[in-house]
Amino acid sequence: MSDLPELPPTSWAVLGCLGFDEELSGYDIKKWADWSIGHFYWSPSFSQVYSELKRLEKLGYATSRQYRDTGVRGRRVYQITDAGREAVRRWAIESAVEPPILKHGVMLRIWMGHLNDPEQLKQMVKDYIAQMDALNQQLVIDAGAAAEDPAWAFPRVTMNWAKRYYAAERELAEQLLAEIDEAHETLIKSSPDGTLPVHPGHWREVEAHVKGATGT
Amino acid sequence: MSDLPELPPTSWAVLGCLGFDEELSGYDIKKWADWSIGHFYWSPSFSQVYSELKRLEKLGYATSRQYRDTGVRGRRVYQITDAGREAVRRWAIESAVEPPILKHGVMLRIWMGHLNDPEQLKQMVKDYIAQMDALNQQLVIDAGAAAEDPAWAFPRVTMNWAKRYYAAERELAEQLLAEIDEAHETLIKSSPDGTLPVHPGHWREVEAHVKGATGT
DNA sequence: ATGGACATGTAATTTGTTACATGATTGC
């Protein structure tokens, strides 16, 4: 039982696509990722897919062959090997699960909300809610398409999760609207002229507090 | 009103830290990011913070000076300029908001859940729930530390959001537990020997369906 | 005076994107 090589999750995602035992081209994988994995992990560029496939082939996790049939130019299709199937299976269950990576631009802007007018911030949140609705609509379409095949039972689980995720995200956003007003009021009460009531060095005390509490 | 330069959100986040009008060093910013922005956007490496600060200074958005006092070696502290404050203010409100970037390793593993035993998958989800609880606990500590200062009203909004986010994430995970069992049953019913019931080329039909429905 | 935490930074590497080139197929 040899050790698994250190690969970024993206590599494993590509290998996972091949793990459904179909011969797939890079193009296929990109498209599939867009409408399935893309809702919770990954929507890579074509070029990254192609280079990941090369790496997987070099590792012996996939084989490729030139596909000729209807006369398509250089369509190269990949197939998972036994070693590849075993590796991705082990990765899925053995490797440590990191907390999700989240980069939430809306929250970043609210975090520095004192710089701007609260009405504009609220409009941004409303736009964001509309965006979530649109994503959810697209997901309903995508999930509907995958509804039949029993082999896709697990992808369907993740798509159901994504539906609930979009709904949760929407609710969280709606609660923000009131809190933005509250924060703004706190700010103008403590400093009616609009300047920030800065307490020099205060954040250092806070850091000390945090460290004390955790015991680091 | 000149155009804003194209900068990654990370740059704006650093500038946003300076936007609280305190002189901060790279080290300060990294620590602050860890316990505040880190809960929804960003937990960068020291080295990235340092290079972003250099970029911001080159752009005229910040100035720096060598800080000598208690005799610390090379402590360099940065301060935002008027141009910097105006730029980050405009960025926050003018630049398009992208959907959040999410990379959810647990869901990726469930997506390829047919490769593994459902009991192991469920254990992974349970571990994840515990992880969310731990993050939430840390957040309570961090947020408690920031509770007093009125200047931090908006950071507090984001921390409250993060608390609700962790709770929502926990609930979503709990619903997964039942769905994993369901998916597994669907799979063994359609193919009791454990091999995947693959329908060659079926995913292509699905892609066609998706495209047809969206009208792209 | 010495080990460890604090603090700053550079260099090398990896990950991932955008821009570009190019050929094949399909519909008009």
Add this chain to the structure above:
DNA sequence: GCAATCATGTAACAAATTACATGTCCAT
């Protein structure tokens, strides 16, 4: 025949992390 789209790939670049080097402060 020609434009649009499909499909594959390379090259250049940007973003971000890890590894490393180094100096300072503080407690013992």
